[in-house]
Amino acid sequence: MTHRTPPLTMDLLERALAEPATLDVPDDLKASIAASIRRTPQRSTPAATRISVAYGRLPQAMRVALVALLLLAFVAGLAVVGSQLLPQRVPIDASLTFRGDAARTGVVNGAGPGGAMALAFARTLPGQIVTSPAIADGIAYVGAVDGSIHAVDLARNVELWSADVDVAWSSPSLVGDLVVVGTEDRDLAAIDRRTGMVAWRMPLDAFVAGSPAVAGDRLYVATSSASSRAGSSTGIGTVVAIDAATHRVAWQEDLPGPATRSIAVAGSVLVVPTDVGIAVAFDAATGRELWRFATPPFTDTPVIAGGKVLLAGLDPEGLRGALWAVDLRSGEEVWHHARHSGQTIVAPAVDATSGILFAGTLDGDVVALRLDDGVEVWRQPLGAEIGAPPTKAGDVVYVATSGGLWALDASTGVVLRTVPIDGVPSSPAIADGYLVAGTQSGTLYVLGDAEHSTSIAPAASGSTLPAATPKSTAVLPAVAPLHDVWSRTARDLGMEKLFFLNAAPDGRVWVADAPRGRFVILDADGAMVDTWQPTGAAALDLVQPDNDPWGAVAFAPDGSFYVADTDHQRVLRFDSKRRLIGSWGSFGPGPGQFVSPFGITVGPDGLVYVVDDSTCRVEVFDLSGGYLRTIAGGTAFVDRCTNNVVVDGNGNVFLASGGRGDPWHITQFSPDGSVIRRMGDAIFREPVLLAPGPNGEIYATSGTDRLYLIDTHGDVRATWSGLGLELVVVGPDGELYSTGAEGVVRRYALP
Amino acid sequence: MTTNARIGFGSAGDVTLVEQARTGDADAFERLVQTRLERAYRTAFAILRTDWDARDACQEAFIAAWRELPRLRDVARFDAWLDRIVVNQCRTLLRSRKVRVREISIDAYPDASVELSGASPVEAMADEDLVRQAFGQLSADQRLVLALHHGEGRPVAEIASLLGVPAGTVMWRLYRARRALETVLREVSA
Numbered sequence: 001m002t003h004r005t006p007p008l009t010m011d012l013l014e015r016a017l018a019e020p021a022t023l024d025v026p027d028d029l030k031a032s033i034a035a036s037i038r039r040t041p042q043r044s045t046p047a048a049t050r051i052s053v054a055y056g057r058l059p060q061a062m063r064v065a066l067v068a069l070l071l072l073a074f075v076a077g078l079a080v081v082g083s084q085l086l087p088q089r090v091p092i093d094a095s096l097t098f099r100g101d102a103a104r105t106g107v108v109n110g111a112g113p114g115g116a117m118a119l120a121f122a123r124t125l126p127g128q129i130v131t132s133p134a135i136a137d138g139i140a141y142v143g144a145v146d147g148s149i150h151a152v153d154l155a156r157n158v159e160l161w162s163a164d165v166d167v168a169w170s171s172p173s174l175v176g177d178l179v180v181v182g183t184e185d186r187d188l189a190a191i192d193r194r195t196g197m198v199a200w201r202m203p204l205d206a207f208v209a210g211s212p213a214v215a216g217d218r219l220y221v222a223t224s225s226a227s228s229r230a231g232s233s234t235g236i237g238t239v240v241a242i243d244a245a246t247h248r249v250a251w252q253e254d255l256p257g258p259a260t261r262s263i264a265v266a267g268s269v270l271v272v273p274t275d276v277g278i279a280v281a282f283d284a285a286t287g288r289e290l291w292r293f294a295t296p297p298f299t300d301t302p303v304i305a306g307g308k309v310l311l312a313g314l315d316p317e318g319l320r321g322a323l324w325a326v327d328l329r330s331g332e333e334v335w336h337h338a339r340h341s342g343q344t345i346v347a348p349a350v351d352a353t354s355g356i357l358f359a360g361t362l363d364g365d366v367v368a369l370r371l372d373d374g375v376e377v378w379r380q381p382l383g384a385e386i387g388a389p390p391t392k393a394g395d396v397v398y399v400a401t402s403g404g405l406w407a408l409d410a411s412t413g414v415v416l417r418t419v420p421i422d423g424v425p426s427s428p429a430i431a432d433g434y435l436v437a438g439t440q441s442g443t444l445y446v447l448g449d450a451e452h453s454t455s456i457a458p459a460a461s462g463s464t465l466p467a468a469t470p471k472s473t474a475v476l477p478a479v480a481p482l483h484d485v486w487s488r489t490a491r492d493l494g495m496e497k498l499f500f501l502n503a504a505p506d507g508r509v510w511v512a513d514a515p516r517g518r519f520v521i522l523d524a525d526g527a528m529v530d531t532w533q534p535t536g537a538a539a540l541d542l543v544q545p546d547n548d549p550w551g552a553v554a555f556a557p558d559g560s561f562y563v564a565d566t567d568h569q570r571v572l573r574f575d576s577k578r579r580l581i582g583s584w585g586s587f588g589p590g591p592g593q594f595v596s597p598f599g600i601t602v603g604p605d606g607l608v609y610v611v612d613d614s615t616c617r618v619e620v621f622d623l624s625g626g627y628l629r630t631i632a633g634g635t636a637f638v639d640r641c642t643n644n645v646v647v648d649g650n651g652n653v654f655l656a657s658g659g660r661g662d663p664w665h666i667t668q669f670s671p672d673g674s675v676i677r678r679m680g681d682a683i684f685r686e687p688v689l690l691a692p693g694p695n696g697e698i699y700a701t702s703g704t705d706r707l708y709l710i711d712t713h714g715d716v717r718a719t720w721s722g723l724g725l726e727l728v729v730v731g732p733d734g735e736l737y738s739t740g741a742e743g744v745v746r747r748y749a750l751p
Numbered sequence: 752m753t754t755n756a757r758i759g760f761g762s763a764g765d766v767t768l769v770e771q772a773r774t775g776d777a778d779a780f781e782r783l784v785q786t787r788l789e790r791a792y793r794t795a796f797a798i799l800r801t802d803w804d805a806r807d808a809c810q811e812a813f814i815a816a817w818r819e820l821p822r823l824r825d826v827a828r829f830d831a832w833l834d835r836i837v838v839n840q841c842r843t844l845l846r847s848r849k850v851r852v853r854e855i856s857i858d859a860y861p862d863a864s865v866e867l868s869g870a871s872p873v874e875a876m877a878d879e880d881l882v883r884q885a886f887g888q889l890s891a892d893q894r895l896v897l898a899l900h901h902g903e904g905r906p907v908a909e910i911a912s913l914l915g916v917p918a919g920t921v922m923w924r925l926y927r928a929r930r931a932l933e934t935v936l937r938e939v940s941a
Contacts, residue, residue: 006878008933016879016886017897017898018902025792029788033784036814037780037814040818042775042820588926595923
């Protein structure tokens with residue numbers, strides 16, 4: 001039927017989309033769901049841990065009987081056991097293999113112990129520990145040179161089982177319910193995670209010193225002949241792809257030399273390091289060789305991230321060490337980084353999300369480099385040999401040096417904490433808030449945050465070190481702390497919540513009382529001296545649909561001022577007598593329109609800059625609201641955007657933005673809107689809010705707990721944390737004011 | 752506008768049920784299903800507009816919730832978490848169907864009219880049918896925000912929380928979705 005086109009009114013839309021008057025849940029749906037859930041197993045749960053613990057508590061006789069039963073089940077159903085491998089269960093906060101994942105990124109999605117890490121406990125194992133543990137469900141599986149894999153419950157400091165499979169140099173990998181590791185018996189051994197019983201062994205006729213790589217339904221290992229074990233260039237090596245379910249070789253290829261480090265695999269590409277300084281890439285499915293790349297004299301474990309392979313060339317002589325970034329597909333060099341000394345750089349932790357990698361050097365530096373071009377972001381000398389790759393979790397990089405475990409701020413390299421250890425450590429594994437690292441002196445160190453560390457009483461066991469007192473110390477404070485001059489809570493000011501504030505040219509501080517559409521005005525000493533609530537045509541709607549209190553205000557030198565009336569999608573202009581003298585804006589993406597006008601600034605150039613939060617653009621107006629141009633953004637929408645801008649005396653605009661995979665950063669635009677430079681990658685966490693300092697510097701808040709002082713070159717000059725602030729402004733005399741998540745206005749004394 | 756009664760997560764009993772269910776207690780999970788199925792079904796129907804699709808979405812959503820429940824760390828957020836699973840399931844279902852789904856340019860048409868239609872009751876019903884017909888041709892994301900806001904009457908802030916995006920994003924998506932709906936409405940009524 002042909003029909004006129006009805007105007008799409010809100011009323012019509014709501015009537016059309018309203019649910020029918022008789023909408024009943026089908027009677028049988030509930031029963032159908034109930035039946036389904038009884039057929040559906042839940043994912044990996046803490047129950048697995050409890051089973052292991054419960055097993056460990058059983059009397060010996062019952063354990064033997066249980067093991068016998070399990071063995072019978074195993075013999076009777078070998079194929080079924082094999083099928084346990086598939087699909088790979090991935091528990092939350094697990095570190096399933098050396099460096100956390102098969103790409104060997106060393107970046108952990110879950111939480112680490114954080115910048116306040118402390119020793120939870122230390123255990124001695126009956127042999128050196130030269131490998132990294134795998135961790136899942138709160139249990140660490142760690143090999144010692146006594147030949148055993150030990151399962152240690154991290155929450156309870158209890159060893160659940162140990163399995164002697166003659167392991168030494170291979171870091172274990174978790175595959176389904178199995179711990180898989182290369183052995184000194186020239187085979188691959190799989191141990192049941194729950195029982196510690198050997199599930200199967202697969203002869204390889206060569207040593208597997210690296211950690212098995214697991215991808216899809218296959219395991220990949222690199223082998224070496226006996227004569228190459230000490231890292232000599234003699235001997236031969238192979239790469240072997242193994243079907244995980246059947247333990248049969250899918251394909252096998254020779255390598256240019258023996259391989260004693262771990263394979264990395266990502267997508268369809270397998271990268272195998274060799275002890276003769278050549279890395280070889282293979283098609284993971286077929287074993288077809290794709291490319292070779294030389295990293296003399298000895299190639300460390302590769303890292304695959306962001307379409308690149310990071311290859312560290314280890315040089316025991318300390319003369320030719322370097323780190324290369326190679327294109328994953330072509331094998332072509334993208335960049336390389338070498339120390340002036342030529343000293344070895346070990347395999348890095350590579351955070352593709354922030355585009356930063358973190359590498360340690362044998363001469364004791366940690367360097368952060370940009371993944372794109374290898375440019376150094378920061379460097380932190382720790383003064384002790386770093387022979388193991390670092391690990392990143394959250395905003396912290398964890399580094400193991402001879403004699404210490406370190407936590408560094410990933411953004412700045414500032415040392416947050418160090419915990420002394422005895423001996424040369426392996427690469428730290430992190431999961432479930434724990435950091436676990438062993439040393440060549442045979443001690444397993446387990447670090448946690450304050451909560452973990454105080455709640456674990458080391459078990460009374462001959463293998464446990466005496467009750468340890470955490471010796472953690474903060475060795476490098478960032479800068480002098482900021483001290484409150486005064487603080488006022490929202491309640492002090494008769495407000496429900498507060499967020500926006502600004503300092504007027506007369507030194508008074510205007511705090512937006514968004515729910516009431518008014519401003520509370522404080523003097524520089526924090527005394528409430530006035531309130532102002534525009535009415536009539538100037539009435540403000542400053543509460544966004546998400547109930548966040550908005551209300552940015554910007555002052556012009558002549559005392560007039562502008563308010564971003566966010567939920568009315570307009571800007572109001574008032575004279576110095578607080579009389580409305582103009583307004584502009586409407587809802588939309590077009591020039592001069594707003595979706596959510598969030599930030600507003602009057603620049604030294606006498607122009608008004610309005611930041612539209614939802615379109616990530618800065619619209620520039622003259623003082624009367626005449627639209628001039630748009631900087632950044634446009635009409636395109638971006639999910640995560642920006643908040644406010646800083647304009648310097650030359651009309652340069654600094655805009656903080658990020659999201660959709662783009663790290664938060666600051667972009668400097670020239671007055672005509674062209675990009676001058678980008679700065680601060682990998683420093684910031686959303687939300688980021690900027691404020692101009694008195695001498696051209698910029699204060700930038702990050703998240704809800706950090707404040708950065710950035711100089712005119714874009715370099716971070718100071719960092720403060722733990723302030724609980726979100727927004728800062730600098731007053732006419734250089735005083736610093738903030739509002740924070742907990743609803744407090746503060747004035748700080750700058751150091 | 753229809754505004755559904757919201758099921759709160761207020762009682763200690765609910766918390767206990769979630770705790771029990773996340774350790775594998777299927778009976779406890781069944782009791783949670785009993786009190787939440789109606790809300791889930793209504794949400795699914797608002798988005799999908801057919802009984803069978805809403806059934807499918809609920810079935811899959813509750814199974815997914817059961818399977819993933821051990822991963823829910825904050826049991827107090829169970830309802831919000833379940834809501835999100837239901838909506839995601841609807842989106843998955845829409846995307847898996849080969850329905851006519853397009854991204855529609857919003858730049859080629861003027862702003863939506865906000866005038867009253869003044870139609871007769873019969874015409875009004877026909878108009879509603881046309882809108883539903885047009886709605887069925889929108890993309891999954893466009894349907895989601897329109898159904899949740901205009902169909903279910905959920906506030907922008909709640910939708911933002913549900914979809915994990917800022918409120919401004921939801922406003923923008925609503926704006927785009929309404930413009931797209933207008934465009935399709937012209938086509939289906941031509």
